[in-house]
Amino acid sequence: MQKAKVIKLSITSNLTEEKRKQLCALLGSAELTLLYKASVHGYQASAFHERCDRQGPTLLxxxxxxxYIFGGYTSVDYAQSxxxxxxQEAFLFSIHGKIPTCIKVNSGCNARYDDANGPNFGQQLYFCYNNQPVVYHQERNNCFFNKDSSNIAFRFQPETLYGNNTTLTECELYKVEEKPQVIVEEKPWRNVLWTAERKEELTEMIINYKTLMTSVSRVRILMIGPVGAGKSSFFNSINSIFTGHVTSKAMSGSAGTSLTIQFRTYPVNDGREGKPLPFVLCDTMGLEEQSGAGLDIEDISSILQGHVPDRYKFNPMAPFQPDEQKASRPASLQEKIHxxxxxxxxxxxxxMSEKLQEKLASIRRKVNSLGIAQIVLMTKVDEACPLVEENLQSLYVSSYIKSKVQEVSSRLGVPVSCVLPVKNYSQELELELNCDVLLLTALQQMLRFADDYFDDIRSVEGNPK
Structure with missing residues (x-):
């Protein structure tokens, strides 16, 4: 049944850190990003191509x-052409022991055949053969259009490559990218004061913030994004700052589908028993590429207009339907998203896939039609750039992070000034000043953007109360 799509499944890599380093050594200076895991996404060729086509160089x-851990590398996209x-960069590999075996493609031979079936190398080695968890070795001439019939694409013995054991326990495909060049800008491309005084100033501004509308006591901020992007973690991080220690009130983590299955509105207090702060963070189910899974765009429309109650449980197969009494009257400005x-x-x-980009574009069109302010948070900046991982204060002198800000601006169609890099609390046990400054700066911008929304309403409607 389609509802099975919302089952929580882990998509962590099977590679140990040692094996990952061994494979990266074969590739030179490279990073691996897991795209496909057969035990999660299925052994079917269609599942493989849905996640792996047009991803550039990949490692199976x-x-x-x-x-045995074995497979192959290709520098050319899968495209079902x-x-x-x-x-000529393609190779097979095998790890069984401490030293990996690497078998390069023979000169003049074709490395693979690009069709709609499962991945193959030299039309000799087929993975997920016939949509099953098996590998198939076909001994034949694989040097197409080469008169020398003794020449084949890859020369190997099944016993050496995979112990002659054709049953797979897992099959994964990784996107292979060069490690980002760590280039330090001559001067910061954004100015940030990384001081305790600045944190205190931001904190006081947020605590004392008042909306431009007397009818609205708290700004409602809606967080939207793909599964695992860090929506719930952002709330936990903001809550941690005002609580005074790292908290984990909202469920967050790494999973194949969204851990958030309800619409949640999270108020934040100034201290454990302090007064409520003038904003509410609203968390949603994660966006997913396929239909019938993740947050429905119609649900987002209902949330924006203030119809969806706290703790409403999302149903990817059926969008939210307000009861007749609520449907007959518009929600108040206090209930809407700002x-x-x-x-x-x-x-x-x-x-980011074309399908996900299209979903985000549809959401943006709806948000634009309602005149609601919009911001992009770029999370996990420390994982993306070694310079930032070493020192968060290097964020705005990193040319790599700058390029990512420009890329997400282009992909989502938002101004660069609306893209804010942050680092959520994830594995830390104590608060960290640099993290706090980034997070509070982002929150301050959200409140300022909400003010722009309220100001626009006042100018159109004559300062409603």
Whole structure:
């Protein structure tokens, strides 16, 4: 049944850190990003191509119960072109012991055939063969259009490559990217004061903030984004700052589908028993590419207009339907959303699919039609850039982060000034000043953007109360 799409499934890599380093050594200076995991997404060729087509260079990694880790690399996209692929960078590999075996494609031979079936190398080695968890080795001439019939694309023995064990326990595909060049800008491309005084100033401004509308006591900020981008973590991080220690009130983590299955409105207090602060963070189910999974765009429209109650449980198969009494009257301005925040994982901006980009564009059109302020949060900046990982204060001198801000601006169609890089609390046990300054700066901007929304309403409606 389609509802099975919302089952929570882990998509963590099977590679140990040691094996990952061994494979990266074969590739040179590279980073691996997991795109496809057969035990989660299915062994079907269609599932493979849905996640892996047009992703650039990729590394396929297969596992069997004999302890072999093996597979192949190709620098050419999977595209179901129906063509033979020439790729002199392609190779097969096997790890069984401490030293990996690497088998490069023979010169003059085609590295693979690009069709709608499962991945193959040299039309010799087929993975997920016939949509099953097996590998198939076909011994034949694979040097297409080469008169030397003794020459084949890859020369290997099945016993050496995978222990002659054709049953797979797992099959994964990774996007291969060069590690970002760490280039330091001559001067910061944004100015930030990384001081305790600045944190205190931001904190006081937020605590004492009052909306421009007397009818609205708290700004309602809606967070929208793909599964695992860090929406719930952002609330936890803001809540941590005002609580005085790291908290985890909203469920967050790494999963194949959204951990948030309800619409939640999270108020934040000034201290554990302090007064409520003048904003509410609204968390939603994560966006997913496929239909019938993740947050429905019609649900977002209902949330924006203030019809969806706190703790409403999303149903990806059926959008929210307000009861007749509520449907007959418009929600008050207090109940509506005043600022929309798109939460995007910096490490996955380049992996954003066309389907997801189209979903986000549809949402933006709806938000624009309602005149609601919009901001983009770029999370996990420390994971994206080694310079920032070493020192968060390097954020605005990192040319790589600057390029990612420009990329997400272009992909989502928002001004660069509306894209704010942040680092949520994830594994830390104590608060950290630099983290707090970034998070509070982002929150301050949300309140300022909400003011623009209220100001626009006042100018149109003559300062309603």
């Amino acid at each position: 990694v297969a596992y069997n119960n004999s302890g 129906g063509k033979y692929i020439t790729d 600022c929309v925040v798109y939460v995007i994982d910096t490490t996955k901006i380049s992996l």
